[in-house]
Amino acid sequence: MAGTGALTSDEIVRLCKQERVRFLRLQFLDILGTSKSVEVPESQFAKALAGEITFDGSSIEGFTRIEESDMLLRPDAASFVLLPVEDGKDRVGRVICDIALPDGSAFSGCTRTILRRVSDAASARSFTPMLGTEAEFFLFERDPDGSPTIRTHDRAAYFDLAPIDRGEQCRRRIVDDLEAMGFEVEAAHHEVSPGQHEIDFKYDEAVSTADKIATFKLVVRRVALEHDLHATFMPKPLNGVAGSGMHTHQSLFRDGHNAFDDPKAELGLSATALHYIGGLLEHAKGMCAVTNPLINSYKRLVPGYEAPTNVVWSERNRSPLVRIPERRGIGTRIELRSPDPSCNPYLAFAVMIAAGLDGVKRRTDPGPPINKNIFAMSHREKRRLRIDELPTDLRDAVRWMRKDPLMRETLGEHVYEHFVQAKEAAWNEYSATVHPWELERYLARY
Numbered sequence: 527m528a529g530t531g532a533l534t535s536d537e538i539v540r541l542c543k544q545e546r547v548r549f550l551r552l553q554f555l556d557i558l559g560t561s562k563s564v565e566v567p568e569s570q571f572a573k574a575l576a577g578e579i580t581f582d583g584s585s586i587e588g589f590t591r592i593e594e595s596d597m598l599l600r601p602d603a604a605s606f607v608l609l610p611v612e613d614g615k616d617r618v619g620r621v622i623c624d625i626a627l628p629d630g631s632a633f634s635g636c637t638r639t640i641l642r643r644v645s646d647a648a649s650a651r652s653f654t655p656m657l658g659t660e661a662e663f664f665l666f667e668r669d670p671d672g673s674p675t676i677r678t679h680d681r682a683a684y685f686d687l688a689p690i691d692r693g694e695q696c697r698r699r700i701v702d703d704l705e706a707m708g709f710e711v712e713a714a715h716h717e718v719s720p721g722q723h724e725i726d727f728k729y730d731e732a733v734s735t736a737d738k739i740a741t742f743k744l745v746v747r748r749v750a751l752e753h754d755l756h757a758t759f760m761p762k763p764l765n766g767v768a769g770s771g772m773h774t775h776q777s778l779f780r781d782g783h784n785a786f787d788d789p790k791a792e793l794g795l796s797a798t799a800l801h802y803i804g805g806l807l808e809h810a811k812g813m814c815a816v817t818n819p820l821i822n823s824y825k826r827l828v829p830g831y832e833a834p835t836n837v838v839w840s841e842r843n844r845s846p847l848v849r850i851p852e853r854r855g856i857g858t859r860i861e862l863r864s865p866d867p868s869c870n871p872y873l874a875f876a877v878m879i880a881a882g883l884d885g886v887k888r889r890t891d892p893g894p895p896i897n898k899n900i901f902a903m904s905h906r907e908k909r910r911l912r913i914d915e916l917p918t919d920l921r922d923a924v925r926w927m928r929k930d931p932l933m934r935e936t937l938g939e940h941v942y943e944h945f946v947q948a949k950e951a952a953w954n955e956y957s958a959t960v961h962p963w964e965l966e967r968y969l970a971r972y
Contacts, residue, residue, distance in 0.1 A: 532603065532604045533603055533606060534603060535572070535575035535576065535601075535603055538571070538575060538603060538606050538619070538621075539571050539572055539575065541608075542568070542571055542619055543568075545608060545617060546617055547568065547608065547616075547617045547618065547619045548567065548568060548616035548617055548618070549565050549566065549567060549568070549616055549617075549618045549619070550565070550566050550568075550570075550571050550574055550575075550618070550619045550620070550621065551563045551564075551565050551609075551618055551619065551620045551621070552564045552565070552566065552574060552579060552599045552601060552621060552623050553620055553621070553622050553623065553740065553744075554599065554622065554623045554624075554625060554636075554638070555637055555638070555740060555870055555871075555872065556637075557635060557637060557870065557873070557941055557944055557945055557948070558819070558870065558945075558948060559637075559819070559868065559869055559870030559871070559873070561740060561743065561744060564579060564581055564599060565618075566579060574599070574601065574621075575601055575603065575621070577598055577599065577600040577601065577626070578598070579598070579599045580596050580597060580598055580599070580628070581596075581597055581599060582596070582597075583596065583597035583625075583633075583635075596628050597625055597626070597627065597628070597633060598625070598626040598627070598628060598630070599623040599624075599625065599626075600623055600624040600625070600626045601621040601622070601623050602621065602622055602623065602624065602737075603621065605620075605621055605622035605737050606619060606620070606621045607619070607620050607621075607707045607708060607741070608620075608707070609707070610702075610703040610706050610707070612752075620741070622638070622737050622740065622741075623638075624636050624638050624639050624642075625638075625639070634938050634939070634940040634941070635940045635941055635944070637870055637872035637873050637876075637941065638733065638736070638737075638872050640872060640873065640876050640936070640937060640938060640941060641732055641733055641736055641872040641873070641875050641876045642733055643876075644732070644875075644876045644879050644880050644883075644936060645731070645732045645733060645879070647880075647883070648778070648879060648883055651883070651886075652780050652781070653778040653779070653780055653785065653883070654731060654778065654779040654780070655731070655732045655776065655777075655778055655779075655875075655879045655882075656729050656730065656731060656732075656776070656777050656778070656779055656859075657729060657730070657731075657732055657735045657774060657775065657776050657875060657878075658726070658727075658728065658729030658730070658735065658774075658775040658859075659726075659735065659739060659772050659773065659774050659775070659871075660724055660726050660771070660772065660773040660775075661724070661725065661726075661739060661742060661743075661759070661770075661772050661867045662717055662722060662723065662724045662770035662771055662772070662867065663722070663723055663724075663746055663757050663758060663759050663770055663867065664678070664719070664721045664722050664723075664757070664758050664760070664763055664764075664770060665678075665679055665693045665696060665721050665722075665723060665750055665755045665756070665757055666678060666679070666721060666755065666756045666757075666758065666763075667679055667754075667755065667756070668754055668755065668756050674756035674758070675756070676763055676764060678720040678721030678764075679693055679721055679755060680693060680716075680720055680721060693716065693721065693723055693755070694716075695753070696749060696750060696753040696755060697714050697716075697723050697725065698714070699749050699752075699753070700714075700725060700745055700746055700749045701714050701725060703745050703749060704725070704727065704742065704745055707741065707745070709727045709728075709738065709741075709742075710727060710728040711725060711726070711727050711728075712726045712727060712728055713725070713726045714726070717768070717770075718767070718768045718832070719764065719767035719768050719769075720764075720767065721764075722767075722768070722770065725742070725746075727742070729775060729777075732875050732879060733872075735871070735875070736871040736872045736875050739772075739867075739871040740871065743759060743867075746759075759866075759867040759868055760820075760822055760868060761818070761820060761822050761823045761825070761826040761866040761867070761868055762822050762823075762825035762826040763822075767831070768826075768831040768832055768833070769825065769826030769831065769833060769866070770826070770866060770867055771826070771833060771863065771864075771865065771866050771867070772865045772866055772867040772869065772874075773861050773862065773863050773865070774861070774862045774865050774874075774875075774878060775851070775859045775860070775861050776802075776859060776860055776861075776862065776878065776879070776882065777799075777858060777859040777860070778798060778802065778882075778886075783856075784855070784856050784857075784858050784859075785798045785799075786798060786799035786802070786858040786859060786860070787799075787854060787855055787856070787858035789854070789855075793841055793850065793895075794854040794858060795850065795858065797889075798886055799858065799860065800891075800892055801885045801886045801888075801889050801890050801891075801892075802860065802882035802883070802885050802886050803839050803848055803860055803882075803885065803892040804885040804889075804890030804891055804892035804893075805881045805882045805883065805884045805885020805886065805888070805890050806847075806848055806860070806862060806878065806881050806882050806885065807837050807838070807839065807847065807848065807885075807890075807892055807893075808881070808884075808885060808890055809877070809880075809881035809884065809930055809932055809933075810837045810847055810864070810881075810916065811837065811914070811916060811917055811923075811926040811930070812881075812926050812927050812929060812930025812932065812933050813877040813878065813881055813927070813930070813933060814864065814916055814917050814923040814926065814927070815917075815920065815923035815924050815926070815927040815945075815946075815949055816869065816870075816873050816874055816877045816927070816933070816937075816945070817862075817864055817865040817866070817869050817874045817877070817878070818864060818865065818866050818868075818869065818923065819868060819869050819870070819920075819949065820866075820868050820920070820952075821919070821920045821952060821953065821956050822868075823866050823868060823920070824917070824918060824919045824920060824923070826866060827864065827916055827918075829901050830901065832845075833863070833864075834846060834847040834863045834864050834916065835915055835916055836900045836908070836913050836914070836915055836916070837913070837914040837915065837916060838893075838895075838896045838900065838911075838913050838914075839860075839892055839893075839895055839896070840895050840896050840897050841895045841897060842895075842897050843897060843898070843899055843900075845899055845900040845901050846863075846896055846900060847862065847863060847864055847916070848860055848861065848862055848863070848892075849861045849863060850895075862878060864916060865878075873937065873941070873945075876936055876937070877932075877933060877936050877937070880932055880935075880936040881932065884932055893912075896911065896913065900913065919953075920949055920952065920953050921950075921953045923949075924946055924949050924950060924953070927946065928946065
């Protein structure tokens with residue numbers, strides 16, 4: 527069934543009855559980007575769509591304390607879709623929710639609300655942020671007991687076809703299901719590494735694109751399971767090959783026109799676009815913990831695998847942090863290449879847009895583009911060009927996050943503190959754990 531478009535709550539109830547929908551899934555993301563849901567039966571659809579379903583917020587990462595645990599799920603009717611029918615299973619509808627306090631006021635820990643607040647701030651300046659992503663993922667085989675492995679199902683490479691690309695059938699099914707849910711899929715192909723894939727869908731306004739990423743991940747994982755495969759959005763699951771990124775294309779529209787486009791300017795980029803780039807570069811280190819939130823994220827951000835490590839921009843090559851795709855006119859945009867698909871898309875988009883808008887507000891100069899291959903530059907040449915580097919690990923990223931006041935301002939006190947605490951706890955646990963690499967390197971030698 528095609529996408530339902532924006533429906534009222536009453537229309538959704540009638541549609542569910544017509545389509546014999548048995549359950550309605552109320553979906554939201556916690557602070558760390560983990561998808562959560564509460565499922566209600568047909569008898570509770572009207573109540574759920576009216577925002578009257580509560581849940582225990584004290585059980586969700588970073589939400590609230592036990593003594594104030596009741597939270598309300600506020601469905602956004604515009605996000606309603608019918609999930610593709612699975613053989614022998616009940617029909618299920620899905621709607622994405624904001625989180626509210628029992629008195630109906632907005633909850634400061636709702637990451638979707640944070641992104642909407644940033645988008646509203648852009649709207650107050652007559653801008654509409656538009657974003658599109660290239661979300662990559664790996665498909666791995668499962669053991670007979672269903673446990674995921676890191677055995678790839680193929681030995682294909684970039685744009686390869688079957689029979690080398692054994693994930694083609696699974697990928698096509700994912701595309702079919704996404705299109706049935708209203709996605710406009712623009713491309714789907716095998717990526718650089720064995721078992722790695724990419725599916726791109728059309729850009730949209732910030733909250734809608736973040737919603738689509740949350741939906742996309744669920745569809746990918748469910749279809750992979752049906753093909754006896756495990757889908758992972760872990761940034762770097764394999765040694766010696768490229769990891770998975772989530773390159774994020776961004777532009778600002780004003781009165782229906784692309785505010786980044788200026789045919790008369792050098793490179794075809796407006797002053798607004800250049801200042802937006804300047805903001806992204808200035809805050810790149812501060813927002814890195816949000817766009818690349820795992821310890822594993824920094825195993826991807828290393829030289830040699832087309833992932834950015836340098837805080838510069840370019841109109842041509844793919845080694846810098848920010849790249850300018852060649853298309854102009856309505857398609858003029860910038861591409862931020864550092865984010866990975868393990869991030870919470872609502873928080874990641876919020877800090878990206880806030881950084882870019884801060885650059886526009888302060889008229890930040892991004893400096894000249896660097897069109898040489900930065901990976902081939904010597905350390906001395908980088909120093910001469912004043913090329914800075916992204917954080918090298920999660921601890922370093924959190925330190926830079928603490929130094930950037932815009933991150934606290936954008937995320938709000940509640941999410942900022944819970945996020946930082948969670949990342950520092952993860953790093954401390956990682957640092958205290960003895961890993962296989964250490965045993966292989968040191969056990970017999972010392």
